[in-house]
Structure formats: structure tokens, C-alpha cells
Amino acid sequence: MRNFDTLRTLVRGDIKEKEMMSKHTYYGIGGPADAYITPIDKEDLSMILRFAYNNSIPAYFIGSGSNLLISDDGINGLVLNPGKAFRHIKFNDSNLYAESGAMLGRIVRESIKRNLSGLESLIGVPGTLGGALVMNAGAFGGEISNYLKSVKIMNMKGEIKSYYPNDLNFAYRFSSFKENEFIISAEFTLKKEDPRIIHERKDIANLGRKTNQPLKFRSAGSVFKNPKKFAAGYLIDKVGLKGTKIGDAEISKHHANFFINNGRASSSDILGLIKLAKKKVKKEFNINLELEIKLIGFKEKIELCN
């Protein structure tokens, strides 16, 4: 049992002890974190990170929790969310500056309003800019990293660093940010474009999403990355798992790579489906499904990711 009295004297932002992470994930799943903190500004953030570092307390960063499965056992450590302090966005001609806690949907809509192209295919991807950068979120041919100009992060010593595209690696649902780097903000160079073309791309993305995804249910989007030759959903469907349930968790009948929480699913229910899908796809297709969603608080995380 950790004591956060000292931290409370240092930090001006909100600290919630034993905060249920189910309140902060799209799955609605996740046990208590030792402390859930929303810093009030950069100085506050720096104080919290240094406190965690100096006291060897693990720190986890989360955005809106739309790509996370958090253990029912909760999180041993601090959870930091950019919160209201890091939601600012600003345009200067074709340049966009946005802070990590700004919702991607807002950024996309504001760019479209200004006839700026680059991010419109990401319409409908839930989450914050911070989460989108770490995941290199992408949809319908576009990826968040495509128009990136720079990113500012804070490390565990409270130091701010700038990264430029050449410093970073991005691939399909992959970025090279380190786990202990808190993303503060990013800049993008977008492109002026005919609004009809931008709207056309946005509409294609919107329609595709509404047609293919079970958007009425709690999920974390695609559970697995698509292997090279086949879509993960196709493989899971082919091994006969569509509609399979464990407890209140279900492999969506609509899209087999979406695992949904029908109400009271636990993290072990979802994990059970993950293991089952991995095992069956490996056995029948000799393909290792790799997780796209991020797991926090599980001891067996390593084996599951490969």
C-alpha cells in the first residue's frame, strides 16, 4: 500500500487514489490504479514524473483508453492522463499545433473546416492525439504520422525533448516512442485541398466504419494487427469463432477482430477470447496473431504479444 501524502503536497492537479480504471477505458474494464493523476500544467507533470522516477514507482500514460485492456487486478503504480491541461489546438495557415489530450475527432473536424487535408480518413477513430501517435493510428489509407512535423515529449526526469520525423520510426500500428516518454504536443504540416475531395475521403471513411464495425458495443477496436496476407478478422471468422462468448465477453458477429463487452465482462473474459483466437489461428493457419491493443497490469503480457 503506497502512501501519496508527499506527492499531494507537491502536485497541484487532481490525484485520485484507488481509482477504478473501468471508468477510463472504452471496454469499461479495469481494476484500481494506485493513483490516477491529471496534471495541471507542464511544471506539475514534471513534478509527478520526477516523483515517480525518484521513488521507483511505475508510471503509465493513458489517453481515452480506446485501445487498452487493463487487468481487473488494477495497476500497481501511477496513471497519468493529459486531462484538460493539454487539450489546446491551434492553426497557422497549413500548420497545426495540437496537445496530446486533444481528441482526434476534434482535430480532424477543425482541419476539415479549414480545407486542410491529411487527417480526414481518420474521422471516427476514437481517442486522443497522444494515443493516436503512440499507436500510429490509421484508417482508410491514412496514418497520423503521415503529416507529422515534430513531437514534444517529457521524460521521467521532467526534461522536454523535441523529435522530428527522422528521429522516429512509424509502421502499421507501431511507433518508436519509449514507454516512459509522455507525449505533450505535436505539430503537423497539412495540405490545402479542394473541400469536395476532402469531404469525399471523409465520407468514405465514415461509411466504411459504420458498415464494418460494431459501434454500438463497448470494444477497443481491432484486437489484433492484421497479418501480412489476411485480415485478422477473416482468420478468426474462418476458425469458427465469430460469436464465441466467455462470460460477458464476445467475439463480435459483425467483425471478428472486435471483441465486445456485453456489460459485465472482466479482463480475464477478454483475455480468454484472445488466447482462444491466437491458439486456433496458430493451429489452423500457422499464423501468430499479434496484439494491437495494449495490455496494462497483466503478468503474462509478454507471451501474449507475440
Ligand SMILES: Cc1cc2nc3c(=O)[nH]c(=O)nc-3n(C[C@H](O)[C@H](O)[C@H](O)COP(=O)(O)OP(=O)(O)OC[C@H]3O[C@@H](n4cnc5c(N)ncnc54)[C@H](O)[C@@H]3O)c2cc1C
Ligand atoms: C470503435 C473503435 C474503433 C477504432 N478504430 C480504429 C481505427 O480505425 N484505426 C486505429 O488505428 N485505431 C482504431 N481504434 C483504436 C484506438 O481508438 C486508437 O488506437 C487510438 O488512437 C487510441 O487513442 P487513446 O487516446 O484512446 O489511447 P489509449 O488507448 O489511452 O492508449 C493507447 C497507447 O497510447 C499510450 N498513450 C496515450 N496517451 C499518451 C501520452 N500522452 N503520452 C504517451 N503515451 C500515451 C498509452 O500508454 C497506450 O500505450 C479504434 C477503437 C475503437 C474503440
